[in-house]
Amino acid sequence: MKPLIFFLLVWLAALPLAAAPPPLIFDTDITGDVDDVLALAMLHAVADRGACRPLGITISKRNAEAVGFVDAFNTAYGRPDLPLGITRDERAQLRSSKFTALAASLKLPHDLRSADQAEDAVALLRRLLAAEQDQSVLLVSVGIASNLANLLQSPGGTELVRRKVKLLSIMAGAFGPVQGRMDHREANVINGLEAMRFVTREWPADVPVVWSGFEIGIALPFAHQSILEDLSDPRQRLLREAYLAHSGPSHDRPCWDPSSLLYALWPQRGYFGLSAAGRVHFDAQGHSFFSEATGGRGRDRYLTLNPQQQARALEAIITLTTQPPR
Numbered sequence: 185m186k187p188l189i190f191f192l193l194v195w196l197a198a199l200p201l202a203a204a205p206p207p208l209i210f211d212t213d214i215t216g217d218v219d220d221v222l223a224l225a226m227l228h229a230v231a232d233r234g235a236c237r238p239l240g241i242t243i244s245k246r247n248a249e250a251v252g253f254v255d256a257f258n259t260a261y262g263r264p265d266l267p268l269g270i271t272r273d274e275r276a277q278l279r280s281s282k283f284t285a286l287a288a289s290l291k292l293p294h295d296l297r298s299a300d301q302a303e304d305a306v307a308l309l310r311r312l313l314a315a316e317q318d319q320s321v322l323l324v325s326v327g328i329a330s331n332l333a334n335l336l337q338s339p340g341g342t343e344l345v346r347r348k349v350k351l352l353s354i355m356a357g358a359f360g361p362v363q364g365r366m367d368h369r370e371a372n373v374i375n376g377l378e379a380m381r382f383v384t385r386e387w388p389a390d391v392p393v394v395w396s397g398f399e400i401g402i403a404l405p406f407a408h409q410s411i412l413e414d415l416s417d418p419r420q421r422l423l424r425e426a427y428l429a430h431s432g433p434s435h436d437r438p439c440w441d442p443s444s445l446l447y448a449l450w451p452q453r454g455y456f457g458l459s460a461a462g463r464v465h466f467d468a469q470g471h472s473f474f475s476e477a478t479g480g481r482g483r484d485r486y487l488t489l490n491p492q493q494q495a496r497a498l499e500a501i502i503t504l505t506t507q508p509p510r
């Protein structure tokens with residue numbers, strides 16, 4: 185066999201293994217809690233490993249420093265030009281932060297300094313979605329639903345979602361007991377209640393949604409020792425300092441937001457279990473409800489965790505989150 189034909193055959197045989205990494209949009213309210221920062225580090229790590237192609241990041245709360253923080257983080261991880269948008273919606277929660285000012289105070293390199301310099305989140309979501317193949321985009325949402333609701337309400341927005349989004353993996357609500365009770369009012373729901381209720385009503389019925397409830401993150405406490413001992417690369421300084429500023433040196437912060445990212449990336453690897461299919465809704469007080477669909481057909485499912493999955497998922501999240509930038 186001629187060498188050229190041989191190499192062609194080898195190349196063709198390798199094609200199914202070299203599937204293109206899935207495009208992914210990360211929608212975050214990176215302000216109040218630091219688990220968004222853990223998820224952001226994990227996003228860069230999995231992108232470095234070729235497990236996804238990050239299209240952009242949208243911020244769903246109002247905070248003057250959040251854009252600078254995320255841009256400095258992306259710059260440290262080698263993606264200084266990753267598209268970045270923030271909500272312009274006056275109804276979106278205005279949220280202070282214990283860590284977003286660190287990008288400026290630590291004098292870390294970045295060029296987007298303020299919310300005004302970033303794109304409007306909805307405009308960015310529309311532009312990113314429109315450029316991708318149909319039913320290909322993983323949308324990971326780990327904050328309030330202001331950007332999702334405004335995307336659906338934008339002209340043709342629901343149809344754009346229906347055409348382009350493969351999965352919405354969202355951290356919101358509570359679908360298991362929290363401290364023995366079933367009436368937990370979860371923050372991403374109550375801090376933007378109308379937006380979240382709108383999304384549950386109007387999200388297209390044929391675009392699957394997987395919910396990570398409050399109880400999932402509680403079962404995945406990040407190991408604070410890993411923050412203290414595993415972040416020796418200077419480019420990981422912002423991750424370390426943000427964690428310490430928010431949670432201190434001895435608290436194991438629950439990994440609510442990383443859970444939704446982990447599920448979206450590897451749904452077939454058994455890190456989580458899934459509920460039956462059905463429909464999620466939230467009442468006017470922000471309580472979570474799930475009704476199972478008859479016949480197994482429904483838009484929504486929520487994550488579950490058995491003890492073995494709990495150990496595997498937590499280890500994967502910690503390993504990926506602390507992986508040094510490429």
Ligand SMILES: [Ca+2]
Nearest residue numbers: 213220326327
């Ligand atoms: Ca969050």
